[in-house]
Every structure is written in C-alpha cells, then in structure tokens.
Amino acid sequence: MKLWAVLLVAVSYSLAAADLTVSLPGHQLDYPLAELKQQLPVKRVELYDPVYGQQKSYLGFLLTDVLKLAGYQNGMPGDELKLVASDGYAPSMPLSLLAGEPVLAFAEAGKADFEFEAVTQGKAKLSPAPFYLVWTQGAAAKHQPWPYQLVKIELVSFAETYAALYPTGVTQDSAVYQGFLLFKSQCLSCHSINLQGGEVGPELNAPKNVTEYWSETNLRAFIKDANSFRYKSKMPSFSHLKDEQIEQLLAFLRYSKAHKVQL
CATH class of the missing domain: 2.60.40.420 (Cupredoxins -  blue copper proteins)
Incomplete structure (x- = not known):
C-alpha cells in the first residue's frame, strides 16, 4: 500500500473513532459521533463563516442539546464553557452566549462525516474535524470563539479555574x-x-x-x-x-x- 493511502486510512480511522468529551461538575462523558446522531436532532445551518470568508453550510448539533444530553442543568456551578481543541487552543465563552444558538458542526452539508474544506492556520492547512463550533449569526458573531478541531467542552468557574x-x-x-x-x-x-x-x-x-x-x-x-x-x-x-x-x-x-x- 502506498504511503498516501496508509496516511489516508490512519486519518480516516482516527476521525471515525473521535469522541467529544463533555465535562460537567461531578462527571465527564465521551460521545462518539454515532451516539450523538442517535440521541440528538441533526441541524443544517447556512451562514457566512468569517474563518473561511465565505458562505458555508454545515451539519451539526445545537450546543445546548449536547450539554443537556450530558446532564447540564440551570444552576450548576460554573459560569463559562472552556472549549478545548486538539492543538491546545482553548477559548472560553460565558454561558450567556448559548442564547446565540451555536452549533457543533461535524461536517459540511453534502459531505461525509468529519469532512470539511481545509482552513489556513499560519503556514499550515488544517481540517476543522472532528468538531467545529459555528454561530448562526455568521459575520455578526465574528468576534466570538469559532474553535475547530474541538475535542472537549468543560463547564468551569472562570475565577477558580484561572x-x-x-x-x-x-x-x-x-x-x-x-x-x-x-x-x-x-x-x-x-x-x-x-x-x-x-x-x-x-x-x-x-x-x-x-x-x-x-x-x-x-x-x-x-x-x-x-x-x-x-x-x-x-x-x-x-x-x-x-x-x-x-x-x-x-x-x-x-x-x-x-x-x-x-x-
């Protein structure tokens, strides 16, 4: 088997096995994409994506639905969500931003699971897979976090965690x-x-x-x-x-x- 084919198989296997970790006070759960699809409605969103600088269409889950699936309830200790990407990028967002209906995308519409157009990061081109947090307001939310390669979501108390x-x-x-x-x-x-x-x-x-x-x-x-x-x-x-x-x-x-x- 040629090297490029070996690498393609390795990447496909890695993404197919990718989990999303949701950490809430007292427990932490790992969700494969297949389980999320079984448990939650898949939402299609069309928006202007400031990361790509163009109109995009994605398939994903409302972030609020993912949190509720993991057991999130109003009043839980914590005031921010820490969003952790596989490369160490780790923005946090106040819970109030959930009102903007952010969507946890797992693919571009019409493509296979975890398939996205590559984005430019410095000198590299990267896939946003496995999960990419996008905002239905599009360009109006360009200064909010748009983390890609997302692997973990954690409810934290900012003043304590940082x-x-x-x-x-x-x-x-x-x-x-x-x-x-x-x-x-x-x-x-x-x-x-x-x-x-x-x-x-x-x-x-x-x-x-x-x-x-x-x-x-x-x-x-x-x-x-x-x-x-x-x-x-x-x-x-x-x-x-x-x-x-x-x-x-x-x-x-x-x-x-x-x-x-x-x-």
Whole structure:
C-alpha cells in the first residue's frame, strides 16, 4: 500500500473513532459521533463563516442539546464553557452566549462525516474535524470563539479555574481589569498567563513577562498586525482594537509581571 493511502486510512480511522468529551461538575462523558446522531436532532445551518470568508453550510448539533444530553442543568456551578481543541487552543465563552444558538458542526452539508474544506492556520492547512463550533449569526458573531478541531467542552468557574491569572486588588473600572477582560476574550484562547490558558501561542508571563523582552512599541504594533512582523503568522490581526484597548492590555501584562507563578 502506498504511503498516501496508509496516511489516508490512519486519518480516516482516527476521525471515525473521535469522541467529544463533555465535562460537567461531578462527571465527564465521551460521545462518539454515532451516539450523538442517535440521541440528538441533526441541524443544517447556512451562514457566512468569517474563518473561511465565505458562505458555508454545515451539519451539526445545537450546543445546548449536547450539554443537556450530558446532564447540564440551570444552576450548576460554573459560569463559562472552556472549549478545548486538539492543538491546545482553548477559548472560553460565558454561558450567556448559548442564547446565540451555536452549533457543533461535524461536517459540511453534502459531505461525509468529519469532512470539511481545509482552513489556513499560519503556514499550515488544517481540517476543522472532528468538531467545529459555528454561530448562526455568521459575520455578526465574528468576534466570538469559532474553535475547530474541538475535542472537549468543560463547564468551569472562570475565577477558580484561572485563579493564577485573575487580577486581585484592582477595581473593575481600572485599566488593569479592563485589560484582563480583553485578554480573556481576545488572547486567552491561544496564550497562557502563569501557565493558565491556551497552548497554541507562547506563555506570556513566566518565567519572563513578555514586556521584559519585547519593547512596548513593538508589542503595540505586533498586537495590531502580527503579519507585519512574521509572514503567515498564526496570530490573527487585532486591528479592530482601539489604541486605548491596547494600552489596557499592556497594563494587565505589566500587572502580571509582578504576580508570577513560581514552579
């Protein structure tokens, strides 16, 4: 058998065997796609996908249906969903966003299970399989998490799960706290502070804080447009952030420098 055929079989087997893990307080369950199809209605959605930059049609399950299947009930301890991809990308989203009816897609409409057009990530092209979280609002939800290669969903209490990066002793109207909120929504999915957060990008605080080896002038420019420093950077452009917001991010990073985790 030729090498490409062996690799194709290996990838097909891997995806066919892929499970989605749902972790709730007190228990954790693994769901193969076949079981999800048996237990839940399959929903077809058509939307403008900002990841691809075009209109797309997907087959999947309402995220609320998946959570209910796993035993989620209103009032369970936790205020956010941590969404974990196979490469370490790990955005979190407040439970309030469930009102937007996000859909856990397992294929593009008209294609086989786990079959998607490849997406560009930096220098690589990747399949979003096994699961891809998409939003029925399309472009209107472009600043919400669109994680692909999703393998786990976990209900967490943010302040407890991310205690090592949560700012204390500051007011909620301070630049530090506002910068923390921006970091949480814009950066945490890829980067960690004190080893808490995503694993796609580098750790930003320990043992060296990024402001200790990058000039703040370069940091401001890099956050705005990483591709102006590195062609095909995995880090997207944050040109939508205002200068004031960039300064708030830097204020949070400076705060973190004085609150490093010790190993």
